[in-house]
Amino acid sequence: MNAPISHARLLPHVDQQEIPPALLQALQARFGQRLSTAMAVREQHGRDESPFAVPPPGAVLFAESTADVSDAVALCSQYRTPVIPYGAGSSIEGHLLAVRGGLSIDVNRMNRVLAVDADDLTVTVQPGVTRKQLNEAIRDTGLFFPIDPGADASLGGMSATRASGTNAVRYGTMRENVLALQVVTASGEVIRTGTRAKKSSAGYDLTRLFVGSEGTLGLITEVTLRVYPLPEAISAAVCSFPTIADAVQATIETIQLGVPIARVELIDANSVRMVNAHSKLALREEPMLLMEFHGSPAGVQEQAGTVQEIAAGHGGKAFEWATTPEERTRLWTARHNAYFAAVQSRPGCRSITTDTCVPISRLADCLLESVAEADASGIPYFLVGHVGDGNFHFGYLVDPANERECDRAEALNERLIARALAMEGTCTGEHGIGLHKMQFLEEEAGPGAVDMMRTIKRALDPHNILNPGKIFAD
Incomplete structure (x- = not known):
């Protein structure tokens, strides 16, 4: 596990409270050994894939039923103690971090x-x-x-x-x-x-x-x-392009023509190189689109033919098709392993990951300007995107001990978000606000909308015990 970033600029305001001894006793009486205060368990539940360093929760409960969750929350409400839900731990925005301390409720045993x-x-x-x-x-x-x-x-x-x-x-x-x-x-x-x-x-x-x-x-x-x-027929393909601009323009034309493509993912040359090294693949180290088509055999063939023609018009080449599940899995390995391949490409690094989404007509402008800035910064990065719906992610690979590098990466993120908002996009297409995007929520939604969110939060959680310190400051 990589060390979390300790750079102060990345840390949220942390104001942890101890779990009252009486609450711990009540939780232990109700849950027995399913309540843990062991440091190793707490540390496991106090970190995710985000770049934040936050002390772990005070205790962890392994819930097995709705009744477990209900009883635990009722007890925590009685003692005004924070509760943080914990699932797979794959968040990259700090959702599960115990910035106010409290009890982490692990629901992995609720898996039926x-x-x-x-x-x-x-x-x-x-x-x-x-x-x-x-x-x-x-x-x-x-x-x-x-x-x-x-x-x-x-x-x-x-x-x-x-x-x-x-x-x-x-x-x-x-x-x-x-x-x-x-x-x-x-x-x-x-x-x-x-x-x-x-x-x-x-x-x-x-x-x-x-x-x-x-x-x-x-x-x-x-x-x-x-x-x-399950679709009657599924076909997947990868196609390489001379430039990112060519790949993006092919995507925009595909969407605007109304082709019912199921998946269209962009992987930049950096990501392909990292995945090749990580997964021992031999993909062309150029910008790449990974595509998938669902439907009847005739429909899939028609969709694929249309997209291949569009791609060829933008310099697309080296199409590789896959129709069996095994072949499709091999092709999609590049996309699914991109994050971990990137992190392992620079030992000891952490990824500061972006998540902007813009209207499809503005995708090329937003993406290409951001690529130029990332290239000029000198920071290693990877780029992947669900470009069919205008959503893309940079991962800036920073040395957690290098304050200047962390500053540059955060500045890149801020400029990217400002660009997306100016194009009527969003600061987060799918990862959520968590800790990392709090400062951008008001810029995107406006103070009136954020005040309304706070009003809802106060009405439903008057003592602010449910995952406090997330989405907006307390």
């Missing part, structure tokens, strides 16, 4: 698929179920869950951060695919939002309120999701 309603194309799962686990469980039904953020994240965490990923250009994000939730509120009460019906106009849309709330309004203990029939 509760119901598969194949006729209605829905499933209900506990929050610790991961996307890969779900797809393995429903494979025999001929269904699949398409949201793929890259990491094998938990579905509770994906709901809490409104995640998306490689398939969003066709299937949408968690916002479109979460139908209903079971949530534990700040008082420990258990509520349900939404139904399995495809639509409803009954009252406020509480499901959408909790999706993307990052654990600050309630702890998700069940999720009902849309699933989809």
Whole structure:
């Protein structure tokens, strides 16, 4: 595990409180050995893939049911002690860090698929179920869950951060695919939002309120999701381009023509080089698009032919096609391993990762200006993007002990976000605000909207115990 960045400019305001001894005693009486205060366990639950250094939580509870979560939150509410939900630990924005101390509630043991309603194309799962686990469980039904953020994240965490990923250009994000939730509120009460019906106009849309709330309004203990029939035919391809500009223009033309492509991912030459070294591949070390087409055999063939023609018009070459699952997995290895390949390319580094998203018509301008700045900075970086929906990520690979390098990377991030906002985009397309994007939320949403968010937070969490210090300052 790489050392966390200790550079003060990257640290949020940390004001941790000790867990009251009486609360610890009450938690131990209720949960026994499933409550841990061991430093190794606390440290494991006090770090993620973000660049922040924060002391660990005061204790960790391994929850196994909604009743466990409810009882724990009720006790913490009684003692005004913070509660931080913990899933797969793959956050890169500091969502799970205990900046106010408190109890980390690990939901990984809540990992059952509760119901598969194949006729209605829905499933209900506990929050610790991961996307890969779900797809393995429903494979025999001929269904699949398409949201793929890259990491094998938990579905509770994906709901809490409104995640998306490689398939969003066709299937949408968690916002479109979460139908209903079971949530534990700040008082420990258990509520349900939404139904399995495809639509409803009954009252406020509480499901959408909790999706993307990052654990600050309630702890998700069940999720009902849309699933989809496995496509009759799937074809994947990689195509190299002379420049990033050529790859991006090919993507823009594909989307604007209305081609129903399922995935279109950009990997820059830096990323391809890092993945080749990491995974012992021999991909052309040029900007690359990875694409996938879903549908009937004839439909897939038509889509692929159209996109190949578009790509050729922008210098695309060296098409490599894959139709079997094994071939597709090999091609997608480059994308899924990009982050870890990049981090391992510079031993001891940490990645300061960006997450901007802009309207597709502004993608080329935003991306190319940002590439020029990153090249001029001298900081090693990698670039990947869900470019079909205008979302892309730089990972600036910094030496955590080099204050000047960290400053330059943060300055690059700030200029990138300013550029995206000026183009009517967003500071975060899928990772969430967490700690890293707090300063940009008001710039994007405006003070009135942020004040309304604070009002909702105070109403639902009056004692500020639910993942405090995230999204906006306390």
